[in-house]
Amino acid sequence: MSVTFFPSQSPVVGYRFECHCGVVAAEFETYEGAHGFLSIYKDDPYQLDGCTDELCPMYPQIMNVYADAHHEGLNLNNENAADILRVLGLIEPGQDPALFKPEVQWVGELAASDFLGRVMVAQAISPESAEKIGHEKPGRGATMFEGGREAGYIQRTLSQLADVADWAAKHERTMCWG
């Protein structure tokens, strides 16, 4: 199980090809139009308008169709997500998220600016208490590393979440998780 923190989806407004180099090379209003273009392009790749990287046509498989601007968000396993939610003040201190009680809501949403504010507060107070020190468990063959995370995990994750929330705010989306 895992939890993804992501900006809310917007209605589909069109389809966009972004070249391997990042140039937006073509836009279509309908899926059929975009799909038709891709079929033709795949048969005979060429350098798209605006693209200056001559290697791009050699990577047609990397081109994607997007439904408006889209952000993949950040996926965390349940244990890490629980700690992040707690650090963000989105789980009450009395709850023990490690128990994964069925009544704990693992799905939620918050205005992007509010979410970003919580991330910045959490970054400012440096929640090292949420870090877990792992211990090595010698085993046959591989050494197992269990129950821990590398130092600084929470701060790094908060920084990544700040980027997601910032994107959501700029695109007038809501921050969701679930």
Ligand SMILES: [Zn+2]
């Ligand atoms: Zn290109």
